Amino acid sequence: MAGVSTAHRPDSAATTRRGEALIEFLLRASAAIGIITTVGIVTVLLVEAIFFFAEVSPVDFFTGTRWSASILPYAFGVIPLITSTLMIAFIALVLAVPLGVLAAVWMSEFASQRVRSIIKPVLEILAGIPTIVYGFFAITVITPLLKATILPDLGTFSALSAGIVVGILVLPLVASLTEDALRAVPRGLREGSYALGATRWETVRRVLLPAALSGIAAAVILAMSRAVGETMAVVLAAGTNPQLTLNPTESVQTMTAFIVQISLGDTPTESIQFKALFAVGATLFAITFTLNLISAWLVARYRNVYE
Amino acid sequence: MSTQTTTRRKVANALFGLLAFLAIFASLVTLVALLFDVVVRGGSSVDLQFFTSAPSRIPAKAGILPALVGTLWVTTLVAIMTFPIGVAAAIYLEEYAGRGRWSRLLRINISNLAGVPSIVYGIFGLALFVRLLGLGRTVFAAALTLSLLILPVVIISSMEAIRAVPPSQREAAYALGATRWQMVRRALLPAAAPGILTGIVLAVGRAVGETAPLILIGAVTFVTFVPVNPFEDKYTVLPIQIFNWAGRPQAAFQEISAAAILVLLVLMFLLNLVAVILRARLSRTIQW
């Protein structure tokens, strides 16, 4: 080899090392932004909620059944907001879970590679459409359709329309997470079932769904979290009428819809209404955070079993 | 086993297959119905005047110019901010952090953040950027808030792209005497680039359609001028404009709302197209 002395060149090893340390520091700082964000969110919500609870007792807030932030006499019982939120989430899940799970089963067990390569992008497109567009779809299509067919007396805003549109919105999420869970079931289990002469449906019902159960449960919980936190579709479809009802044809106000209502108006930042925004936000965060943790725990459980 | 039971089992199987197919079909129909609704309602309102005018109290004269410019501003700033930080965080978590308690906490935290409702980011942005840091209700505050919102998505997709690079590539670089950062910059990042960029473009697409947090950050619903200075000017964005028009009872406003949705969807479609093309071009030479 011709004499080229490349190794052992004094390539300023010390400088390189110092550069490495600086780079590692910058990378670590970037990763820490996640933690800072979490701490920031929790701090902001707690501090502002404390200002609110200085004026309204937590007991009244969490057990009160009347919410009236704009009409005197004011009342800040969060139960109506939570009830409406959960009612809409429930309607959404009733729609999205069976359809989503069926869709996932069809994609992972029945569809050919070709068909799946068409269907999967369609679901991804559905998942990518902004929720404001779903809200628009609810008021221009779903509500009129319900009125024209089964519920002629339905008003412009209803929990039912909101629930249906949120169901459509979380369906791709349920389908894709369920498909992940089904795919994580080892081939051997499937083959074992087919080798015993089981049909596809029998394999799905007796082997795959039980094996993927905690994964599917994780999908359902996460979908619920999404539905609870969903804002724009719900604001447009369910309205802003805070009332305690379980009648899905009524107009209701969810937690997110209240937050939007307050931010849209010229509410002074020192007012009790504005402080209530943070208290409701903190409640919303606590609910979704808990749901997300449960979902993550369920996913970790099925990963542990099969990986 | 009697032939009767066998037949029943086969029928059950066929019925189930049909049911499952119908479930998929329902989603397809929904997508088509949604697009159909938007196109039919709004298609005729999309013309040159729609792009060059400001919103107006008269629907026929209204346009989306300020909203479109606002969206482009916010999107550009979000992309610029999330790209370096998201990729850096992903590199740290995949290549530097190891498997200790701290890195586990970081990972769990990132996936939890991805599940926080967008409106909560809006509340946080309002308290931190608008009020505490005094940035006001500006494009910049909005971009910061949306950056925090999509950062977990960017980090997670970048981590997946980095993880997909075979370990043999890392070994090859190390065996040639690469330092850790040299390995990352010269071997890992070029190989992971298609996945990373695709993930970022898709995440930015999500920011384009976000509405709720920007209502809190004070995107104004009626802006008649084009924002020029992202640190000073009031602004609005397309989804907010859509929200404003969609909430009005008059059919004419719903038509221009649909038209604005059409523009928004085309914008997002273009971003997705960019992602697909990027992925195809960059990964042409990479086949493990």
Added chain:
Amino acid sequence: MNEREPVTKPSVSQIGASAPSGATEATSASSINPALLLENVSCWYGGFRAVREVSLAIPRNKVTALIGPSGCGKSTLLRSINRMNDLVPGFRLEGEIAFEGTSVHSRATDVIDLRRRVGMVFQKPNPFPKSIFENVAFGLRLLGETTGIDALVEESLRAAALWDEVKDKLDQPGLSLSGGQQQRLCIARAIAIRPEVILMDEPCSALDPKSTLQIEELMRKLIRDYTIVIVTHNMQQAARASDYTVFLTMGDDRAGYVVEQGETGKIFTAPQQQLTADYVSGRFG
């Protein structure tokens, strides 16, 4: 040739070749100033010992083959030499590996520098998803080299017996080459930064017989300038291509240990140990 260390490279090859027979080859190899010296090396993955108390001398400008059944720790041992095992969580090494008289695992040793001097070729060809040219230039660019890259790339490709096949398509992706060509590209990439030792971890296991023969011929040429250590499953390959052979096997504790080492001819024709005889004759493993 390799002017970097003209003084420390006397005609050791002749001494090695005429090493006295009879005594165990390990002593004869060490007596001629070996490039690498392993003393009592044990390797641990967490609580599992993969390699037990291995002592070896790797002679300069020779091909030394490590053979033995799968799982006997050959690769672990090889990867300890350039400290690739540092990347494996829970890995720990006991004993001493000396490269040119300096401890490889001591705190003072710069692992980056070590890997520049001890190159490696892997089991599966692993070119970067870059052009052929950039693959070979990779290590040079790491060193901050800016001039003379063209000449060095050509020289390395020639040395790896690949130049004639790729000289007209240097800008094509390295991954577009055949498996055998990819492996020679990886060899060119390794020698572009002029290491002193090349470690080869079953370099032919993913290749067809023709490419395998090409790599073996190449190894015979490369030992004029390099010391080569190769791990192989293929006993014919060890017999054909190596000067020295080290036979390892697994104990009851699944830890690999050295059964016998010596000149390749001896190991294959007149092994001292029954285990070796069984293995090389195909009765075991």
